[in-house]
Amino acid sequence: MLRMPLFSVRRSCVLAIFPLLAACGDSPSGAPGSMAPPQFTARADPMLGQRLITQYQCGSCHAIPGVAASRGRLGPSLQAFGKRSYIAGRVPNSPDALAQWLVAPASLVPDTAMPSMGVSPEDARHMAAYLGQLE
Structure with a gap:
C-alpha cells in the first residue's frame, strides 16, 4: 500500500x-x-441620496462634500465617509448599518447625540449610497 x-x-x-x-x-x-x-447598496441612487441629505438638512450639523450649505460643526465632517471603518466610532460601517443609523441612530448607539430626523428606510438607502461613495 x-x-x-x-x-x-x-x-x-x-x-x-x-x-x-x-x-x-x-x-x-x-x-x-x-x-x-x-x-x-447597488440598488440605491447616490445622486438622489445627495438631494435627500440636503432635504433632511444634514448639513446643519455636518460638513458634507458636495452638499450645498453644509457647514455644520456640531457633528463630525462626513468627508471620506466611505473609507471609515465605523459609524459613530462604534458600529461597523456597512450599507445596511448606515441606513439603519440614518433612520434610528439611538437603535444602534443609545447615548448618541445624533437625533432621529424622520428619515424613511427607502430614503436612508439612497443617503447611505451617497455617503458611502465619499472618498
Whole structure:
C-alpha cells in the first residue's frame, strides 16, 4: 500500500479546494471568481441620496462634500465617509448599518447625540449610497 506523507495530502486538498472557493464569489457584473469589496447598496441612487441629505438638512450639523450649505460643526465632517471603518466610532460601517443609523441612530448607539430626523428606510438607502461613495 502506497502511503502519501500527511503534508502532501493537506497541500493537495488545499490546492484542489481553492479554485472551487474562488468560483463561489460573484463580482458586481455577476462573473464568478472575482471577490469584490462590499459596495454601498447597488440598488440605491447616490445622486438622489445627495438631494435627500440636503432635504433632511444634514448639513446643519455636518460638513458634507458636495452638499450645498453644509457647514455644520456640531457633528463630525462626513468627508471620506466611505473609507471609515465605523459609524459613530462604534458600529461597523456597512450599507445596511448606515441606513439603519440614518433612520434610528439611538437603535444602534443609545447615548448618541445624533437625533432621529424622520428619515424613511427607502430614503436612508439612497443617503447611505451617497455617503458611502465619499472618498
